[in-house]
Amino acid sequence: MSTNKPANSKIPVYDLDQDGSNLDALDFDKVKPTEIGEIDFYQKRERIYTRPIKGFYQRIRLLTGWPLLIAYFGLPWLQWGERQAVLFDLPARQFHLFFISLWPQDLSLLAWLLIIAAFLLFTVTVWAGRVWCGYTCPQTVWTSIFMWAEQITEGTRNQRIKLDAMPWHWTKLRKKIAKHSLWLGFAALTGLTFVAYFVPVRELLADVLLLEASHGAYAWILFFTLATYINAGWLREQVCMYMCPYARFQSAMFDGDTLIVAYDNERGEARGSRKITADPKALNLGDCIDCQMCVQVCPTGIDIRDGLQYECITCALCIDACDAVMEKMQYDTGLIKYTTEKKQAKQHARILRPRLLGYLGATLIMSAIFLFVIFTRTPLSLDVMRERDALYYQLDNTRFENLYVLKIMNMSQQDQDYTVSLEGLDNALIIGNINAQVRAGEVYELPLRVQMHSADLDSHRMTFTFYVENISGRNKAKSESRFLSPIPSS
Amino acid sequence: MSESWSLYIIVLTTVMTVGVIWVLLANRRGTGSVDKTTGHQHDGIEEYDNPLPAWWFYLFILSIVFGVAYLVFYPGMGNYPGLLNWTSVNKWEQENQKAEKTYAEIFARYRNISVDAIYKEPAAMKMAQRIFANNCAQCHGVDARGSLGFPNLADNDWLYGGSAEQISHSIEWGRTAVMPAWGQVLGDKGVIDTAHYVLSLSVASQEPSANREPSANRKPLANKEPLANRKPLANLPNDSSRIEAGAQSYQTFCAACHGADAKGNPLLGAPNLTDDIWLYGGHLQAVMASIQKGRAGAMPAHAKKLNADKLHLLSGYVYGLSRRER
Numbered sequence: 001m002s003t004n005k006p007a008n009s010k011i012p013v014y015d016l017d018q019d020g021s022n023l024d025a026l027d028f029d030k031v032k033p034t035e036i037g038e039i040d041f042y043q044k045r046e047r048i049y050t051r052p053i054k055g056f057y058q059r060i061r062l063l064t065g066w067p068l069l070i071a072y073f074g075l076p077w078l079q080w081g082e083r084q085a086v087l088f089d090l091p092a093r094q095f096h097l098f099f100i101s102l103w104p105q106d107l108s109l110l111a112w113l114l115i116i117a118a119f120l121l122f123t124v125t126v127w128a129g130r131v132w133c134g135y136t137c138p139q140t141v142w143t144s145i146f147m148w149a150e151q152i153t154e155g156t157r158n159q160r161i162k163l164d165a166m167p168w169h170w171t172k173l174r175k176k177i178a179k180h181s182l183w184l185g186f187a188a189l190t191g192l193t194f195v196a197y198f199v200p201v202r203e204l205l206a207d208v209l210l211l212e213a214s215h216g217a218y219a220w221i222l223f224f225t226l227a228t229y230i231n232a233g234w235l236r237e238q239v240c241m242y243m244c245p246y247a248r249f250q251s252a253m254f255d256g257d258t259l260i261v262a263y264d265n266e267r268g269e270a271r272g273s274r275k276i277t278a279d280p281k282a283l284n285l286g287d288c289i290d291c292q293m294c295v296q297v298c299p300t301g302i303d304i305r306d307g308l309q310y311e312c313i314t315c316a317l318c319i320d321a322c323d324a325v326m327e328k329m330q331y332d333t334g335l336i337k338y339t340t341e342k343k344q345a346k347q348h349a350r351i352l353r354p355r356l357l358g359y360l361g362a363t364l365i366m367s368a369i370f371l372f373v374i375f376t377r378t379p380l381s382l383d384v385m386r387e388r389d390a391l392y393y394q395l396d397n398t399r400f401e402n403l404y405v406l407k408i409m410n411m412s413q414q415d416q417d418y419t420v421s422l423e424g425l426d427n428a429l430i431i432g433n434i435n436a437q438v439r440a441g442e443v444y445e446l447p448l449r450v451q452m453h454s455a456d457l458d459s460h461r462m463t464f465t466f467y468v469e470n471i472s473g474r475n476k477a478k479s480e481s482r483f484l485s486p487i488p489s490s
Numbered sequence: 491m492s493e494s495w496s497l498y499i500i501v502l503t504t505v506m507t508v509g510v511i512w513v514l515l516a517n518r519r520g521t522g523s524v525d526k527t528t529g530h531q532h533d534g535i536e537e538y539d540n541p542l543p544a545w546w547f548y549l550f551i552l553s554i555v556f557g558v559a560y561l562v563f564y565p566g567m568g569n570y571p572g573l574l575n576w577t578s579v580n581k582w583e584q585e586n587q588k589a590e591k592t593y594a595e596i597f598a599r600y601r602n603i604s605v606d607a608i609y610k611e612p613a614a615m616k617m618a619q620r621i622f623a624n625n626c627a628q629c630h631g632v633d634a635r636g637s638l639g640f641p642n643l644a645d646n647d648w649l650y651g652g653s654a655e656q657i658s659h660s661i662e663w664g665r666t667a668v669m670p671a672w673g674q675v676l677g678d679k680g681v682i683d684t685a686h687y688v689l690s691l692s693v694a695s696q697e698p699s700a701n702r703e704p705s706a707n708r709k710p711l712a713n714k715e716p717l718a719n720r721k722p723l724a725n726l727p728n729d730s731s732r733i734e735a736g737a738q739s740y741q742t743f744c745a746a747c748h749g750a751d752a753k754g755n756p757l758l759g760a761p762n763l764t765d766d767i768w769l770y771g772g773h774l775q776a777v778m779a780s781i782q783k784g785r786a787g788a789m790p791a792h793a794k795k796l797n798a799d800k801l802h803l804l805s806g807y808v809y810g811l812s813r814r815e816r
Contacts, residue, residue: 131814207491227521387631387632389627389629389631389637390631390637393637393638394638394771395772396773397770397773403631403632403633405632431633431635432633432635436611445619445623445632447631447632447634449628449632449633451634474519
């Protein structure tokens with residue numbers, strides 16, 4: 001066995017076997033102690049070569065990752081009536097989500113949705129730590145896919161380390177080209193799908209393939225392709241460690257009862273290699289055989305045995321790795337496991353605690369209000385603008401007219417017949433067509449005049465209300481306006 | 491821009507660019523001091539002499555390259571126009587051309603529908619409504635019902651005729667209307683008499699109910715007298731001697747244009763005086779002012795301002811205003 005150590009890597013390399021995930025060939029005698037490096041603020045990034053691992057938590061990740069991936073790539077293809085079910089139509093300023101169409105007026109709903117999502121994240125974080133990061137975050141899911149591409153083109157962890165240390169030659173070039181093509185291909189699909197949430201996917205795909213899409217579409221597809229490629233291919237754990245704000249503020253939500261991935265120091269120490277047949281007690285050793293498997297599988301390149309670290313995304317790959325080794329060694333599993341700080345300290349642990357209940361309560365209340373608002377929302381809005389050309393029109397000594405433009409916004413998904421009325425002006429005469437047929441999603445401008453007799457005017461400035469309602473009377477909207485005239489206030 | 495200002499800007503821009511590059515490169519490497527500090531010391535706190543992070547440094551380089559390229563291609567160096575010859579006017583013209591190309595297709599759909607039929611196309615009328623709002627509403631109002639001095643286009647009363655051709659002509663080539671001043675000729679008494687006569691023509695035509703708006707949209711009235719019954723001309727001085735004197739003056743001076751029956755003449759744009767529709771106000775003072783001082787109306791020509799497609803839609807829109815089904 002030879003060790004090919006890349007120049008810039010502090011991670012010890014053990015040439016274990018051809019298939020990295022096969023632990024049968026592991027020779028525990030050869031396992032060497034950890035090198036503990038010194039932290040330098042300007043340290044160079046170390047390449048992380050992850051070893052793939054199979055296990056309970058990895059299976060859970062597949063179960064969370066695949067549905068999300070399928071949802072992301074599949075959603076744009078769903079149709080709802082005449083249009084794409086999920087479409088953020090920026091030029092028309094309308095967001096369609098299945099049976100709901102949101103307008104700029106509904107921006108506060110979007111804000112509330114984000115606040116609810118944030119509180120949901122807080123709730124989950126207090127309870128189960130960073131499960132979002134480990135199982136569902138796009139950064140994690142996409143990185144896993146890119147790692148898989150790495151695996152099938154460049155081989156196992158050790159093969160990759162060797163390949164990178166090698167001088168350039170045809171085989172290396174071929175493998176690298178294969179890997180980056182796979183990466184770019186998947187990134188392009190990702191970028192195309194992302195743009196498809198804003199431009200109908202059927203038109204977009206046809207246009208892109210026929211080279212007829214707009215420059216904007218190409219530019220955005222290219223941008224998201226490159227962003228995906230760089231993020232999931234090159235930056236990976238750096239995003240989690242240095243760019244993601246959630247990684248930094250999650251410590252504010254952690255307490256002693258939050259689920260964390262932790263190494264059982266008491267049981268594991270003193271760590272050290274031993275023969276599989278040896279009795280650790282006789283050698284004065286703990287259960288940790290210091291095989292480095294937990295370090296090699298870690299996507300953020302940390303050693304979980306150093307304790308809770310902000311880099312840890314609780315993906316639990318180290319648990320899978322360690323459990324596999326423990327089984328091999330015929331020790332109990334769970335040397336590294338999901339636990340809490342209080343459990344570790346053998347203190348009284350509880351799940352339901354004021355902090356969690358507070359977050360949960362806030363999330364539930366806000367969600368209930370949000371759903372209520374969404375389902376009882378009136379899909380109709382009215383804006384009234386006084387015409388600016390003239391304050392008022394005087395027909396003769398007694399009759400005055402004011403001119404208004406009514407903007408009727410049909411925010412429903414059906415065509416509607418509306419009718420206009422007003423309240424607050426005695427004997428007002430509306431001049432113009434008070435009936436409007438407005439198509440689904442249309443903003444209809446209806447100019448109307450209101451005529452008043454001086455006998456009915458108490459003031460030079462009368463406040464009144466325009467109403468617009470659909471024929472069934474179920475949707476009604478109102479807007480206040482003013483009638484101006486030269487009549488002095490009485 | 492004069493040559494000296496141009497030179498001033500060129501020199502300033504060049505010096506600044508070179509200066510920025512010099513500052514950036516001069517600080518690329520540290521001072522090379524042994525203890526890795528800049529030598530600055532404040533209350534015992536020393537400053538490390540760390541170089542800019544590489545990504546940051548190259549962002550600066552990229553910005554400089556972009557800046558220089560910009561100055562080569564776009565105007566920026568004084569009077570130098572740039573290789574692309576970009577101006578805001580060029581840009582505007584390009585965008586206009588692009589828009590015309592984009593929308594020509596939509597306009598083409600309605601090109602072959604005649605003016606007197608196109609008002610039945612809701613989509614076309616929505617386009618026309620926007621063209622109207624941009625070009626006509628300033629005077630005629632967004633609802634096209636006019637205002638003092640600017641005719642109502644929605645009441646099916648036309649100064650120059652309401653046929654499709656006449657409306658198109660009014661929009662494309664404009665109209666100029668002149669009501670001469672009769673104050674000198676008629677004298678003060680003559681003006682008052684004639685005004686009385688003219689107003690009496692409408693009173694006669696007003697019975698029994700002369701409100702010109704359909705009553706369908708009216709709010710149900712409470713205890714008050716219905717609006718339609720309040721005659722706007724109810725307090726008109728009903729002086730029969732004045733009316734008789736006025737009738738004489740009318741036949742002498744006004745009938746030439748407004749006609750012996752006072753129904754107007756669309757060839758001249760002389761309004762019908764019997765329908766209680768008043769461009770310049772229908773009360774005594776307003777009518778007296780019209781007679782005494784005359785009126786001059788001007789509808790500007792739009793043939794060169796709007797393209798044929800837009801004029802076509804607009805004519806259809808105005809034609810349809812008083813004809814569209816309610």
